[in-house]
């Protein structure tokens with residue numbers, strides 16, 4: 006196995022607030038790593054550090070061969086081609102069709118021809134089950150469908166790593182399960198992914214590694230069943246029981 010993500014003793018503060026307080030974590034190729042934890046524990050910040058959306062204060066982070074902690078030599082453009090990120094709010098361009106939302110970065114950033122970009126759009130939309138909606142505008146889609154388009158848009162860049170930050174939190178249960186299904190399929194196909202989620206059943210069933218964050222630290226980490234069945238700390242025990 007080879008590590009796609011390797012984090013060692015990462016620290017990050019916003020002003021006087023210490024948000025990440027010595028995080029270390031490895032993600033191997035093909036793994037699904039799920040991050041859980043209370044609000045404010047630093048989950049989103051950690052994820053954002055992985056694709057250079059936040060500057061880190063200290064520590065080593067390697068992602069897909071890039072040294073994230075060395076901003077001077079960091080090629081952010083290259084990094085972001087290799088690392089896709091999807092958020093709770095899908096941020097599609099409202100004035101562009103589904104297909105154009107996907108082809109835009111391909112023609113502008115990757116400099117592909119329109120025909121090549123459309124072919125990729127066709128493939129990724131098929132993957133998320135929305136090929137028939139390619140000519141629709143975002144407002145004509147349900148929240149779950151829009152989120153699947155956002156995932157497809159990210160996949161179109163052929164990332165090596167996908168980051169998902171509570172991508173189902175704004176969706177009702179039925180739409181949530183559509184989106185989780187897409188994520189499950191991706192994982193089955195070997196995509197490496199790190200996700201922040203409140204979907205405990207999903208994380209427990211599908212994650213290779215579960216990370217419980219607390220107060221800016223990786224409080225507990227291991228196979229999901231172990232963490233759920235046998236929490237080693239009072240904090241995780243409480244978190245797990247409050248979810249039942």
Ligand SMILES: Nc1ncnc2c1ncn2[C@@H]1O[C@H](COP(=O)(O)OP(=O)(O)OP(=O)(O)O)[C@@H](O)[C@H]1O
Pocket residue numbers: 019022024042043044045046047048049050051
């Ligand atoms: N840009 C910022 N400027 C100042 N403080 C920030 C910023 N981003 C995050 N924080 C603070 O850092 C802490 C951790 O935030 P983060 O968003 O990483 O938490 P989280 O675990 O993702 O929480 P949630 O479950 O609510 O999404 C919080 O106290 C938050 O207020």
Ligand SMILES: [Mg+2]
Pocket residue numbers: 048049050170201
């Ligand atoms: Mg968050």
